[in-house]
Every structure is written in C-alpha cells, then in structure tokens.
Amino acid sequence: MTDLLFTQHFLCCILLKQCKITYKSFLYNFLTFMPISARESLNKLNKDISNCRKCIDSIKTQKQFSPGRGAPKAKIMVVAYYPESPDIAKKGSTISSGDRDKFIRKLFNEAGLSFTRDIYVTYLIKCPSGKPTKEKGGSGAGTVKSLKKNIDNCISFLSKEISIITPHIIISLGLDVSNVILQKFFSVSKKYRNMEKIHMRIFENPSFKLVPFSDPMDISKNGAISEEKFRKDFQALSKLLKII
Numbered sequence: 753m754t755d756l757l758f759t760q761h762f763l764c765c766i767l768l769k770q771c772k773i774t775y776k777s778f779l780y781n782f783l784t785f786m787p788i789s790a791r792e793s794l795n796k797l798n799k800d801i802s803n804c805r806k807c808i809d810s811i812k813t814q815k816q817f818s819p820g821r822g823a824p825k826a827k828i829m830v831v832a833y834y835p836e837s838p839d840i841a842k843k844g845s846t847i848s849s850g851d852r853d854k855f856i857r858k859l860f861n862e863a864g865l866s867f868t869r870d871i872y873v874t875y876l877i878k879c880p881s882g883k884p885t886k887e888k889g890g891s892g893a894g895t896v897k898s899l900k901k902n903i904d905n906c907i908s909f910l911s912k913e914i915s916i917i918t919p920h921i922i923i924s925l926g927l928d929v930s931n932v933i934l935q936k937f938f939s940v941s942k943k944y945r946n947m948e949k950i951h952m953r954i955f956e957n958p959s960f961k962l963v964p965f966s967d968p969m970d971i972s973k974n975g976a977i978s979e980e981k982f983r984k985d986f987q988a989l990s991k992l993l994k995i996i
Contacts, residue, residue: 790824793916797909801878806905820874820913822867827993829919829960831910833929833967834877834902856968859983863990872917876929877902878909907936914960922960923989926967933962952985954992963989 798819818835857867865871877899914922914937924930927947934940934950938957944950947966955962965985966977 790916817879822872823869826872827920828871830873830923832875832925835880859986863986877906922962924964930964
C-alpha cells in the first residue's frame with residue numbers, strides 16, 4: 753500500500769513539473785510571437801525610415817523624412833512620388849501643401865473617404881532629397897537627374913507598408929510612380945511614356961489592385977490636368993470601391 757502511494761505521489765510530481773514546463777513554454781511563445789497591431793508595426797517602420805542612412809545626400813543635407821499617414825488598415829493606399837518639402841511632415845499635410853492639400857482633402861471628403869478609416873498616404877521616395885533636380889553644365893544640361901538610387905533605397909519601405917496595411921487598392925500618382933510600382937510589384941517590364949495609356953486603368957495582382965491617377969502637382973505646374981478632371985477621377989474611384 754505504501755509503495756503504491758509513493759508511486760502515485762511520484763507520478764503526480766512528474767506530471768506537475770511537466771505541466772509547469774509546458775505552461776512556461778506556452779507563455780514564452782505567446783509573448784514572443786504575439787502579433788502586434790498594424791499601428792505599432794507602422795510606428796516601428798517609420799522609426800526605421802527616420803534612421804535610414806542609405807542616401808548620402810540625405811545625411812549631408814539632414815533632410816527630414818516624411819512618414820506615411822492615415823488609417824493603419826486602410827482600404828486605399830495613395831502613393832505619391834516624393835515630399836515636396838520637410839514642412840509637409842511637420843504640418844501633417846496629405847501629399848502636397850497649401851491650397852493643393854486643401855483641394856485633395858476636399859476631394860476625399862466628397863468621395864466619402866476618411867483619413868482615419870479609409871486612406872493611407874505615403875511616398876515612393878521618403879525624403880525631399882529625392883526631389884528631381886536639373887543637371888548643371890555639359891551636354892545634358894537641363895535634363896532631370898535620375899532618381900534610381902533613391903527609389904532602390906526606398907522601395908523596401910513601401911513594400912513593408914503594403915504588407916502591414918494590406919490595402920484593397922493602391923492609387924499611384926503620376927507616370928513615374930505608376931511605372932515603378934508596375935515594375936516592382938507586377939513584373940511589368942514595359943515602361944509607359946504616356947499617362948493616358950494607363951490612367952484609371954485597373955491592374956491586378958493577388959495582393960491588391962493598382963489604379964494609376966494623374967499627379968495633382970500637374971494641375972498647377974503644367975496644366976496637364978484640370979481640377980475638374982481630377983475631381984471626376986475621385987468620383988469614379990468612389991464608385992469603384994462600391995463594387996470591389
């Protein structure tokens with residue numbers, strides 16, 4: 753009888769010890785691999801962007817990086833080319849500043865889209881140093897300097913933003929941004945030279961739909977698009993959201 757009780761006690765101790773080990777292992781794995789929210793992930797990514805030292809010209813000029821802004825699980829991600837100035841990030845503007853910013857916000861409001869619920873705005877190139885500049889001197893004077901190095905350095909950040917937010921639609925603003933996204937995320941080798949060829953056309957991959965828009969900067973810079981035309985694009989976007 754005594755031997756039986758001893759054996760039972762011994763087995764109970766082993767089982768209890770095993771349960772403690774199993775519980776500790778479960779707790780460790782839960783805390784270690786517990787998923788974090790999209791907002792926390794974006795905050796961490798934005799910190800990585802602000803600490804980026806890939807572009808030497810950004811470090812020398814101490815340009816301020818412009819993180820993405822908007823809903824962390826947005827249905828729509830808007831990708832502009834580059835921040836026009838560091839003031840955009842400081843003032844909490846959308847993709848532009850001044851009257852253009854007010855105009856874009858108005859268009860989103862008219863389409864019934866909210867920056868806290870539906871939209872996330874970001875840039876292909878994350879700092880003003882990526883802004884195109886004019887070549888000086890030589891036979892190529894007056895041409896726009898290539899931004900390939902800036903794009904290559906920043907494209908991984910855009911990819912991570914897409915993975916975190918998982919948008920239904922990405923709106924690429926302008927021909928250059930559209931070409932880069934088509935090349936990097938849709939394996940489209942062809943480089944389009946005319947915005948009309950891809951304007952408001954829907955491209956699809958397993959993760960999201962791409963809808964190229966004209967760049968709002970074209971409204972005032974070269975008159976390539978009117979405010980009324982840009983407004984109609986957003987009205988069409990609003991209708992598209994209802995059927996996807």
